């Protein structure tokens with residue numbers, strides 16, 4: 126049920142009926158205060174100003190034309206011309222009932238499903254996944270789930286870094302290690318350590334450095350032995366990230382990997398096409414595009430190198446090829462890139478040149494959705510105590526351990542096995558939610574204490590709210606009759622029902638703007654309204670009539686399902702007890 130859309134359509138129709146051009150939006154949004162109704166339409170003022178009429182009179186004319194008898198109990202004009210809409214309890218109750226009877230909680234499938242590429246996670250395979258990859262992985266995955274739930278075709282693209290000069294020293298080192306009887310898996314069990322070792326040898330052993338450089342050239346030339354070593358390295362590195370994805374409950378699969386190297390053959394084609402169209406020129410031996418679109422204040426166009434003077438290609442060249450692939454082969458309508466804000470200029474360059482070169486058709490929407498940096502509690506970028514990068518595997522392990530300790534400190538009737546499972550869901554959920562709940566574009570402070578708190582806008586709080594509802598059902602020992610609509614007699618019941626029905630509007634906004642925190646806020650508000658309802662409206666007390674109990678239980682059921690479904694869209698699991 127998209128309430129906002131329904132009301133917007135109706136108000137727009139009334140505006141049209143009184144002669145207001147379609148270009149004026151009805152501006153319908155949920156009201157902040159119940160006394161202003163459940164929704165407000167604030168578009169009258171702008172229209173009146175333009176048409177030179179009195180806004181209150183215009184609002185009255187619109188209201189006279191407004192057909193909302195089936196959904197609203199009252200429509201009022203307030204202030205300079207706001208239209209306040211009070212929704213009818215009966216109608217809301219019926220919608221809750223309909224939602225409960227649908228697998229998707231009444232969410233509709235997109236009328237025009239799109240093909241949406243989501244470019245996310247994308248670690249550099251030369252090293253181990255570290256916290257720098259966390260945000261892209263978590264946020265991108267939430268968007269993949271949301272768009273899929275809406276019925277879009279989502280193509281996950283894990284644009285992993287598997288090419289570049291550092292692989293010369295890595296495979297030379299791997300060759301030496303495996304020659305000495307060590308199996309590759311063991312040698313590469315700690316990628317970070319392996320990388321450090323290779324780098325140290327590269328810096329200190331001239332013969333090793335020469336061989337590493339030679340291997341880079343051979344690798345690019347397709348030398349079988351070098352490719353074999355490289356492939357071995359990549360396979361093991363990919364296995365490391367697969368383990369993390371699994372632990373993180375992230376939907377990326379090995380087949381979603383479309384690595385940088387997959388575009389190698391297309392790179393000379395990209396250069397050729399740019400040349401033919403006169404979009405690049407030679408500058409000090411390199412091939413460069415000068416983008417007037419991104420000129421500085423003095424009007425100097427921004428140079429973007431697409432081929433180095435030695436003939437080597439760059440990160441940007443590969444991204445241009447990826448745009449071509451997504452446009453021509455995947456035939457995508459949208460591509461969402463979840464990459465650190467520090468790469469904003471890079472993305473602008475890639476998008477601008479792709480458009481000019483016709484690599485992306487005009488209707489193909491290219492969207493960089495940047496995010497800020499994860500900070501430590503000292504306000505500096507998140508590091509280990511000794512100042513090193515934090516390995517993701519270790520961070521996640523710590524999260525589960527902390528959740529385990531937390532559960533152990535509480536009284537619980539869970540078996541050891543159940544407690545372990547719950548700790549995993551709580552620990553991982555806490556890390557993911559803490560990230561998702563912040564406005565994506567801001568930096569955020571990573572704090573164990575706040576993310577693992579059972580109070581406030583956290584995963585444990587929402588998971589706990591869910592288990593509380595489950596415990597009500599266990600005590601009630603009665604199933605919900607989905608065919609009967611709840612009775613919304615108390616203000617808290619109405620407020621809860623209204624919130625329940627706003628899920629789809631929120632999901633729609635998340636899908637459009639790629640801001641998962643909107644869904645987090647929604648779930649948090651929903652839980653808070655549920656707690657208020659629970660305090661004000663007894664359910665299991667012996668003096669509650671059977672019908673009223675059934676009605677309230679159906680509100681409980683709808684809340685539990687909305688919480689579960691909402692958290693699932695964020696990639697966070699729930700449990701029956703904790």
Ligand code: ARG
Pocket residue numbers: 244246247248249284285286444447462464
């Ligand atoms: N591997 C890159 C990095 O670690 C991120 C790649 C993002 N995706 C892209 N199409 N450029 O910075």
